[in-house]
Amino acid sequence: MLFAPLSPPQMHIPDGFLSLGIALGLWIVTIIVIAISLQRVSKDLGPRQVPMMGVVAAAIFAGQMLNFPVAGGTSGHLLGAALATILLGPYAAVLVMTCVLGVQALLFQDGGLLALGANIFNMGIVGVVVTHFVYRTVRNLGGGKPWTIFVGGFLSAWLSVVCGALITALELALSGTTPANIAIPAMGGIHVLIGLGEGLITAGALAFLYVTRPDLLKIGEEKPAGSGIWLAGLVIAVAIAIASPLASSFPDGLEWVAEQQGFLTNAQNAPYHIIPDYVFPGIQNEALATIVAGIVGTLIVGGVAFGIAYARRNRSATTNYETIAK
Amino acid sequence: MHVHFLDPYHNGTSLIHQLDPRVKLVFTLAFIVTASLLPFGAWAAYILLLAIVFSVELLSDLGIRYVLKRAFLATPFVLAAFPLIFTVPGVPLFSFSIGPWTLTVTLEGVERLLSIAFKSWVAVQMAIVLAATTSFPQLLQAMRGIGIPRLLVAIIGLMWRYIFVLADEVLRLLRARAARSGASPEIGKRVGGSIAWRARTTGGMAGNLMMRGFERGDRIYAAMSARGYDGEVRAFPLPPVPRIQWLGLGGAVIVLLLILSLGILLTR
Numbered sequence: 156m157l158f159a160p161l162s163p164p165q166m167h168i169p170d171g172f173l174s175l176g177i178a179l180g181l182w183i184v185t186i187i188v189i190a191i192s193l194q195r196v197s198k199d200l201g202p203r204q205v206p207m208m209g210v211v212a213a214a215i216f217a218g219q220m221l222n223f224p225v226a227g228g229t230s231g232h233l234l235g236a237a238l239a240t241i242l243l244g245p246y247a248a249v250l251v252m253t254c255v256l257g258v259q260a261l262l263f264q265d266g267g268l269l270a271l272g273a274n275i276f277n278m279g280i281v282g283v284v285v286t287h288f289v290y291r292t293v294r295n296l297g298g299g300k301p302w303t304i305f306v307g308g309f310l311s312a313w314l315s316v317v318c319g320a321l322i323t324a325l326e327l328a329l330s331g332t333t334p335a336n337i338a339i340p341a342m343g344g345i346h347v348l349i350g351l352g353e354g355l356i357t358a359g360a361l362a363f364l365y366v367t368r369p370d371l372l373k374i375g376e377e378k379p380a381g382s383g384i385w386l387a388g389l390v391i392a393v394a395i396a397i398a399s400p401l402a403s404s405f406p407d408g409l410e411w412v413a414e415q416q417g418f419l420t421n422a423q424n425a426p427y428h429i430i431p432d433y434v435f436p437g438i439q440n441e442a443l444a445t446i447v448a449g450i451v452g453t454l455i456v457g458g459v460a461f462g463i464a465y466a467r468r469n470r471s472a473t474t475n476y477e478t479i480a481k
Numbered sequence: 482m483h484v485h486f487l488d489p490y491h492n493g494t495s496l497i498h499q500l501d502p503r504v505k506l507v508f509t510l511a512f513i514v515t516a517s518l519l520p521f522g523a524w525a526a527y528i529l530l531l532a533i534v535f536s537v538e539l540l541s542d543l544g545i546r547y548v549l550k551r552a553f554l555a556t557p558f559v560l561a562a563f564p565l566i567f568t569v570p571g572v573p574l575f576s577f578s579i580g581p582w583t584l585t586v587t588l589e590g591v592e593r594l595l596s597i598a599f600k601s602w603v604a605v606q607m608a609i610v611l612a613a614t615t616s617f618p619q620l621l622q623a624m625r626g627i628g629i630p631r632l633l634v635a636i637i638g639l640m641w642r643y644i645f646v647l648a649d650e651v652l653r654l655l656r657a658r659a660a661r662s663g664a665s666p667e668i669g670k671r672v673g674g675s676i677a678w679r680a681r682t683t684g685g686m687a688g689n690l691m692m693r694g695f696e697r698g699d700r701i702y703a704a705m706s707a708r709g710y711d712g713e714v715r716a717f718p719l720p721p722v723p724r725i726q727w728l729g730l731g732g733a734v735i736v737l738l739l740i741l742s743l744g745i746l747l748t749r
Binding site: 167168169170171172173174175178189190193196197201202203205206207208209210211212213214216217218220221222223224231233238242250251253254255257258260261262263264267268269327331332333334337338352355356357358359360361362363364367368371 | 488489509510513514516517518551552558561562564565568593597598600601602604605608609611612617620630632633635636637638639640641642643644646647648650651652654655676677679680681682683684685686687688689690691692693694695697698699701702705706710711712713714
């Protein structure tokens with residue numbers, strides 16, 4: 156009975172929907188990011204942090220039960236990646252989201268186990284990095300004034316959900332599970348709306364904390380994460396902004412099917428030659444290849460940025476934010 | 482109201498319950514990887530996987546019905562793969578028109594959609610059996626056994642310990658909101674403020690929950706420090722896996738490999 160509100164309609168990919176290459180590739184990226192986060196968290200933060208992260212992870216998990224009615228039986232939900240990032244800083248937030256998603260997959264089959272790497276990447280890593288980038292940028296552009304907390308919180312939470320959904324759609328399209336030109340506009344469109352709920356709840360939560368426990372809002376800021384994460388956020392946001400319209404601007408899916416019909420009747424004499432081909436035939440190859448290149452590039456740049464961040468630590472972070480503020 | 486029933490673990494003494502948790506976790510992962518690797522349309526191999534998962538369900542005393550009921554949770558996602566029946570090129574089954582467009586359902590598209598749905602369905606069943614026959618401390622043990630870092634396992638352990646407490650907090654927050662919200666007997670009449678106002682209220686609840694979480698985290702840290710916690714997470718060494726279970730796991734993996742080769746050969 157409680158399972159329903161505990162698993163709001165999210166974008167947890169079940170097993171069987173991703174091709175093995177995509178699932179394993181994202182596992183590798185995810186493991187690297189978690190390893191860096193673990194190292195940073197155990198180095199930078201005190202012993203207080205372990206019980207704190209455990210309880211905050213439990214709070215995020217339980218907080219996903221919070222909802223409010225919108226219209227026609229739909230409701231707005233909290234997913235929590237943005238709130239965790241703003242309150243804990245990006246490294247701890249990656250670990251918290253990893254734990255939340257891991258427990259959801261292992262115990263509640265909310266998302267598959269083989270697909271868990273992808274799910275942590277989509278909802279944890281992308282969400283955290285995009286939030287960090289947007290929130291820090293807004294905070295600094297506004298000169299750190301109080302209103303930037305709420306505007307930054309709203310925008311970052313909204314974008315973290317939209318970016319996560321678009322990345323999910325791209326992965327499904329690359330796996331040959333769903334056509335890009337249908338999945339990307341659909342997932343993006345729905346999550347532009349779902350993200351509004353997330354953004355409003357996050358801003359409301361920050362407003363509450365600003366009044367009652369303003370010290371909590373400073374914890375995440377005392378540990379600025381390094382310019383690397385900020386840069387990775389920028390790169391991911393830009394990559395998604397370029398890749399998604401590109402991928403979905405294939406000839407309209409339905410029209411394209413109609414075009415194929417002529418081709419199909421010709422191909423009928425060899426009906427059993429079909430074996431699943433993970434790539435779309437013809438024209439779509441090129442565009443998909445571009446997206447693959449885009450994503451690989453984003454990941455490489457992200458990885459390099461993480462490396463730089465790791466090497467340079469906190470000092471560079473503050474200067475970077477100052478230059479942005481100016 | 483308490484949410485103890487959240488825990489998917491079903492107490493029992495069946496053969497599956499008694500297996501070493503590491504063996505169960507590794508077998509579950511191997512099973513899911515096999516399902517994912519099988520090519521589309523390898524129906525004979527799918528049926529063999531289904532037979533395996535049904536036998537495990539019967540051996541675990543959970544019953545097939547219980548698992549099937551829980552497995553429905555993952556079904557809505559099949560919608561994501563639904564457009565495949567139109568977009569995969571292949572032998573046309575039938576066409577219909579909506580306005581200016583003609584949609585053609587292809588045999589290959591239907592086959593691919595059903596394959597994805599079936600693979601996902603058997604995988605989720607095996608994961609349900611794992612969660613229902615392995616208690617959480619045992620799962621933590623299995624996580625350490627397959628090399629997940631101790632710090633992460635410690636956070637997950639603490640998280641699980643407090644999920645029930647914080648879920649109770651959420652229920653209290655929701656009950657309080659319901660108690661102060663009016664409802665109109667008039668059907669279809671909306672009460673309460675605008676959507677932004679509602680979101681703001683819910684945001685306040687979320688902020689309240691986070692605050693309670695942080696404050697509880699502080700108290701837990703104080704209590705742990707008082708008992709000697711120094712930031713280092715220590716754990717007992719894991720007991721060795723019994724040899725017979727090693728052999729069983731090896732045999733099971735070989736069977737999975739055979740099914741996989743069969744599936745690949747059949748669709749050649």
